[in-house]
Amino acid sequence: METATLKEIDATVNSWLHEARGLVYQWLQTDLQVEQxxxxxxxxxxxxxxxxQLLRAKINNLMPAAKVIGEENDHGQVKSMEGAVWFIDPIDGTMNFVKQHDDFAIMVALYIDNQPILGWIMDVTKNNIYHGGPQLGVWCNDQEMPAPDDITLNDGLIELSASRLLAGEMHFEEIAKMSSGVRIIGSAGISFIKVLEGKAVGYASKMKPWDFAAAKILLETNKILFTTIDGNEIDMLLSSTVLSATASAHTQIVQLQRP
Amino acid sequence: METATLKEIDATVNSWLHEARGLVYQWLQTDLQVEQxxxxxxxxxxxxxxxxQLLRAKINNLMPAAKVIGEENDHGQVKSMEGAVWFIDPIDGTMNFVKQHDDFAIMVALYIDNQPILGWIMDVTKNNIYHGGPQLGVWCNDQEMPAPDDITLNDGLIELSASRLLAGEMHFEEIAKMSSGVRIIGSAGISFIKVLEGKAVGYASKMKPWDFAAAKILLETNKILFTTIDGNEIDMLLSSTVLSATASAHTQIVQLQRP
Known part of the structure; x- marks a missing residue:
């Protein structure tokens, strides 16, 4: 796609995210309904x-022929990554959103024919949008972000999901103990931001496609490896235990998974 | 102490913290030396x-007769809580400070004859100071803070230290599993702020006096219970596994410790 077109889509989605953020705070103050x-x-x-709903309507308007995979509707209906496929995680870290009104994200991603095009992660509280892709580079708002340094697991903090750590699965305990410290945030989006900013050397968690679609584009653009935890390619239509990490930490963590 | 005097000390320490924050960022940019x-x-x-060093000099100047207990100097020399005793944690969450330049705190507390007088926790990145005490109430900068709601462990997020969770001690795993979610931040100060803001129902960790002295004043003022994890009174001169929690969550967590 032409760079000018990409930049236009990027700016358009940024404006949707700002609009969505306004609604989030409006609804938070007037009418929050929580269900299990x-x-x-x-x-x-x-x-x-x-x-x-808002983001689906905007996407349908912008690209009527595109497929949309969202957390709260219609999943399972998209069967292939052919053509334009959008991913929406409308509130990532819903528990944080409900209990803290903090540390949650809105995430959007665009793939075309299974190729990463553009990704967006908005830290809603901080009002920061991390966005871009292979053609545009990675940006936090209007600042381009350098690729993080390649730090080892031992020398860095690791973000993990609580559920796998508490279940003692996938060597999450060993990963935590090898690191300089384990951190649990409770939002994939905010955890991925830590990796993107070089504040953590990796993040591992079991995730659905809308949890990782945007981050995969942004992190891979900035040289962070993004695979299943045993080092295999990710299927964009399936749940996976995803590992995003610096090259060095990635090697160490994948090695722990080998029998 | 007279309220006017307390307010004066409060404002003075707030200004020290802002001065310290300026130095932190100056040193971070020019010359950070890390040792084990x-x-x-x-x-x-x-x-x-x-x-x-900065805060000790300020305290010595303000109250020459006071005792000072700080993380990096002279600990073990103060043998009693008689008279005025100040606690300093100059950088709480040093690992976060080094690896993330984020999620760390500066904490200061004043006790007189073992009574809580004033406490300060500065979230350095966000430039927020949580301060006050039994006489002044609890403030975030110039906003007075209400006491958090009394939410149960099941209905709330719990902040825990990674080391005890990974060591499987003090029923930390059960505490995590009973909650709506476990979070690990890596800074006592930032974790205590979550409890103070009602974003978490509690925080438990093994701590030294400078890690909890300020938080004990602020949280108790706002009706959060603050004891050892088995429900006993805290000795201000000793390390403890400290539990700060809403009344309901406190009862639940203390109960788990009983054989």
Whole structure:
């Protein structure tokens, strides 16, 4: 795609995210409705649904033929990555959103024929949008971001999901103990931002496509490896235990998974 | 102490913290020296030492007869809580400070004859000072803070220290599993702020007196319970596994410690 067109799409989605943020705070103050999905730890709110609805409408308007995969609607209906496919995570870190009104993200991604085109992660509280892709580079708002240094697991902080750590799966305990410290934020988007900023050497968690689609584009653009935790390529239509890490930390963590 | 005097001390220490913050960022940009203390996970920097030196000098000037307990100097020399005793944690969350330049705090506390007088926790990145005490109430900068709601462990997020969770001690795993989610920040000060803001129902960690002295004043003023994890009174001159939690979460966590 032409760079000028990409820049236009980038700017357009940035403006959608700012609009969505306004609605998030409006709904938070007036009318937050929380429901359980699969368990007491899996929540959804009217804000999740409202933001997804807003972004779906905008996408349909911009690219009527595109497919859309969103957390709160229609998943499973998109069967292939052919053509333009958008991913929406309307509120990533819903538990944080409900309990803290802090540390949550809105994420959007665009792939065309399974190729990464553009990704957006908005830290809603801080009002920062991390955006870009292979053609445009990675930006935090209007500042271009350098690729993080290649730091080893031992010398860096690692972001992990609590559920796998507490379940003792995938050597998460060993990963934590090898690192300089484990951190648990409770939002994939905010955790990926830590890796993108070089504040953590990696992040590992079991995730659905809308949890990692935007981050995969941004992190790979800035030389962070992005695979399943055993080092394989990620299928954009399936859940995976995803590992995003510096080259050195990636090698160390993948090695721990080998029998 | 008269309220006017307390307000004066409060304002004075706030100005010290702003001065210290300026130095922190100056040193970060020009000259950060990192050393190991007891292990690769226990770091100290020239900034920790410099901030403590600055605050000690200010305290000595303001109250020459007061005792000072600080993380980087002279600990073990203060043997009683008689008279005025100041606590300084110059950089709380040194690992975060070194690896992230984010999520670290400066903490100061004043006790007189073992009574809580005033406490200060500065979130350095966000430039927020949480301050006050039983006589003045609790403030974030110039906004008075209400006491957090009494939420149960099941309905709230819990902040825990990674080391005890990974060591499987003090039922930290069960605490995490009972909660709506465990979070690990890597700074006592920033974790205590989450409790103070009602974003988490509690925080538990093994701590030294300078790690908890300020928070104990602020949290108790706003009706958060603050004891050892088995529900006993804290000795201000000793290390403890400290539990700060809402009344409901406190009861639940203390109960888990009983054989």
């Amino acid at each position: 999905k699969t368990s007491r730890l899996d929540l959804v709110t009217n804000v999740d649904k409202g933001v997804e | 203390k007891t292990s690769r996970l226990d770091l100290v920097t020239n900034v920790d030492k410099g901030v403590e």
